[in-house]
Amino acid sequence: MARFVTLAPAAMTWEGPTTGFEDAALDHAKELDKFLADVERRAFRIAQFGLRDVDDALDVVQDAMLKLVRHYAARPSAEWRPLFYRILQNGVRDVQRRRALRKRLMGWLPGPKHDAEGTARDPMEDAADPGPDGPQRLMQAEAIERLEALLRALPARQREAFMLRNLEGLDVAETALAMRCSEGSVKTHYSRAVHSLRAQLGEVW
Amino acid sequence: MPAQNRTDLETRSRALFDASVAAVDMRVQSRLNVARHAALDAVAGSRWRRHRMPMLTAAAGVAAAALIAVALWSTWPPGTPSTPIGAADGRAGLEDLDIVVASGSDDALDPMRDDVDFYAWVAAGADRTAADDHG
Numbered sequence: 001m002a003r004f005v006t007l008a009p010a011a012m013t014w015e016g017p018t019t020g021f022e023d024a025a026l027d028h029a030k031e032l033d034k035f036l037a038d039v040e041r042r043a044f045r046i047a048q049f050g051l052r053d054v055d056d057a058l059d060v061v062q063d064a065m066l067k068l069v070r071h072y073a074a075r076p077s078a079e080w081r082p083l084f085y086r087i088l089q090n091g092v093r094d095v096q097r098r099r100a101l102r103k104r105l106m107g108w109l110p111g112p113k114h115d116a117e118g119t120a121r122d123p124m125e126d127a128a129d130p131g132p133d134g135p136q137r138l139m140q141a142e143a144i145e146r147l148e149a150l151l152r153a154l155p156a157r158q159r160e161a162f163m164l165r166n167l168e169g170l171d172v173a174e175t176a177l178a179m180r181c182s183e184g185s186v187k188t189h190y191s192r193a194v195h196s197l198r199a200q201l202g203e204v205w
Numbered sequence: 206m207p208a209q210n211r212t213d214l215e216t217r218s219r220a221l222f223d224a225s226v227a228a229v230d231m232r233v234q235s236r237l238n239v240a241r242h243a244a245l246d247a248v249a250g251s252r253w254r255r256h257r258m259p260m261l262t263a264a265a266g267v268a269a270a271a272l273i274a275v276a277l278w279s280t281w282p283p284g285t286p287s288t289p290i291g292a293a294d295g296r297a298g299l300e301d302l303d304i305v306v307a308s309g310s311d312d313a314l315d316p317m318r319d320d321v322d323f324y325a326w327v328a329a330g331a332d333r334t335a336a337d338d339h340g
Contacts, residue, residue: 033245040237041229045222054233062240069248144221166215167222198214 032073036065043088046163049148050092060091076097082170082177089160089178150200154193157181161189162197 040061047057064087072083151159157179164175165186174191176183211219 029245029249032248036241040233040241040301041226042222044229044233044237045226058233058236058240061237065240065244066247073248083292139265140224143217144225147218147221166211166219169219174318194212194214197218198212199216201214 001122001165029071031077032069032080035077035084036068038067039081039084042168043084046085046168047088047092049151049163050159051095056095060095063091064088079177082174084178085164085168085170085178093156108161146201147197150197154196157185158189158193158196161186162193166194 032132043061043064044057047060048054051057064084067087068080068084072080075083140161151162154162160179161175164170164178170178172183172186175186179186179189181189
């Protein structure tokens with residue numbers, strides 16, 4: 001009887017490696033969940049800027065989440081953000097390439113969903129009412145539509161630099177990691193993007 | 206980028222983008238939630254496999270080995286030597302050769318050995334016949 005009394009507390013207070021591992025994994029999963037929850041809507045809008053299609057944008061975001069979690073979850077959390085946007089941009093480019101190839105090969109098929117120029121659905125149609133009503137909302141929708149159109153007209157690297165630096169708020173080093181280029185290249189692409197946008201929006205804005 | 210360093214264009218475009226992010230509708234938000242949970246579930250499953258599967262594999266290996274051992278032991282005929290059949294055959298051949306060599310005679314190796322008396326009798330008979338002929 002005394003033996004059981006002696007052994008019981010030890011058994012109850014023992015914390016083996018499995019328990020410690022599960023706690024760490026749980027914390028890690030929570031941190032990852034929080035990160036993804038923070039970036040998912042912005043990532044969706046970034047993808048929608050490039051693809052002009054809700055379903056394609058959602059697919060690209062989901063794929064980016066899965067790849068980040070599978071391949072980079074063990075990396076320091078500070079690296080998740082640029083890595084996630086790198087994966088996202090690669091996904092957007094892949095879809096754009098597939099569309100271009102499909103357009104070349106099967107251009108005779110009607111496909112308004114995949115028409116990247118002109119007839120695709122306006123992303124603002126899928127957006128809920130953000131608050132302001134009437135004319136203000138309309139002006140905002142027009143402004144974002146104009147910005148999207150100008151961003152699409154930019155060279156791909158300038159567009160990426162502008163979106164990551166300004167819209168997503170990544171710093172130069174993070175943007176360079178996301179774009180897989182030097183920080184100097186980021187500054188150059190970004191400066192040219194701002195110059196080009198200002199030349200076209202300056203009068204309006 | 207620090208807000209104070211932004212130009213009007215940068216500030217306004219950022220504000221527009223933020224507004225469009227805030228305006229993402231509930232249907233899209235719901236699908237994003239599902240996508241996020243699917244990604245996290247996928248990695249949770251792979252982590253479980255990575256850490257649990259080696260233990261399960263080892264346990265399954267031990268169980269399989271034990272099962273094979275029991276099956277072999279139960280199906281082995283009683284009284285059968287435990288040595289492999291081929292080895293037993295080879296050993297028996299060597300033992301037979303030892304018996305032959307150890308016998309100290311070459312009877313087994315000389316087929317003419319049993320007929321010596323017969324040949325001696327034939328020869329003796331031939332000698333007698335020759336003596337009778339000369340005599």
